[in-house]
Amino acid sequence: MDDLWDNITKLSAVCRKAGEHLPEAELTSLQVGKVAEEAGEAMHALHGLKGLTTCGDDHHWAEVQNDLVGAVIAALLAMHYIDRDGARRTFDEIFHRRTRRGRAAAAA
Template sequence: MINDEMWRALHGLARVCRAAGDGIPDEELKSLQVGKVSEEAGEAMHALHGLKGLTTCEAECGPQGHSWEMVENDLTGAVIASLLALIYIDPEGAREKFEAVFNRRTRRGREEAAAV
C-alpha cells in the first residue's frame, strides 16, 4: 500500500503540475493527465519492443538501445501519472478510491498468499 509520505509527495507534485497548467480549465487538466498515463505506458511498450528487437529506432532513441531499466522507468512513470490523475480528479478522495480498487483487484492474490 502507498504510505502517508508517498501520498504527501504525490499531492505536492500534483500542486506543482497544476500550477504549471495555471489558466487551463480544470476539466482539460484532468483529461491531459489521463492522456499522460497513456503516453507513459506507450513509452514502456516502445522500450519493450526495442528490447525484444521488434522495432528499430536508433534515429529517435540513440544507439544505446533499450533495456529493462528503461521499461521499468517508463512503467513507474505510468504509475505516477495514474496516481496524479486520480488526485486531479478527486484530491480529497483519491487515496480512499485507490485503496478500495487496489483491495478489490488484489483479493485473489491475498487469498493465494494466505493459503500457502
Template sequence: MDRRSDVDTLWDNIEKLSAVCRAAGAHLPDEELKALQVGKAAVEAVHALHGLKVLTTCGDEHTWSEVQNDLVGAVIADLPAMQYIDPTGARATFDEILHRRTRRDREAAAAV
C-alpha cells in the first residue's frame, strides 16, 4: 500500500470516528462539543507527561512505551477535534500545516 493510500485510510477512519463521537454528543451544542474534543486532545498529551513523571493517580511510573501509547491517544483525539472544527476542510488544513511545518526539514535533508 502506498503512502497516499495510508493517509486516505487514516482520514476515512478519522471521519468515521468523528461521526460516532458527534452522534454520542448530539445533545450538546456544537461549540461545546468542539471545545470538549479539543480538551480531550490536550488531556491525552498531558497524561503522557504525567505518567512519565509519576504524577498519575495510579502512582505508577510509565515506561516510554506507555508514554507512546498516551501520545497516540492524543493524536487520535486531535484529528477528530480538527474534524469537529471544520468537517469539510480538516484534511486540507492538516496537509497544509504538515507541509509548512516540515518544509525546513525537507530542505535540510535535500541539502545533505
C-alpha cells in the first residue's frame, strides 16, 4: 500500500501543478467530479459490452476494468486533495470499518 499512496501523492502534485491557476477548493471539487466521470465511463463500457448502446462501439471487460481503475485512482486523488496528510489514514479507517462489517455479515 505504501507504493500506491506514494504514487497518489506524486500524481496529486502533477495534477495540482496543472491546475495551479485554479483555487484549491475548485480543484478539489473538480477532482471529486472526476470520480463520477470515470465511473460513468465504466458504466458506458458495460452497457456497450451488453449491447445496450447505439454508439456501435465494441466493448470488452478489459475496458470496464480500465475505467474502474480510473475511478479508484480518481477517488484516491480526491481524498488526497481533501486532506493531504490524512487521506491514507481516513482510507484505512473506512476500509477497516467496511470490511469488518462484511466479515461480520458473512459469519452470521
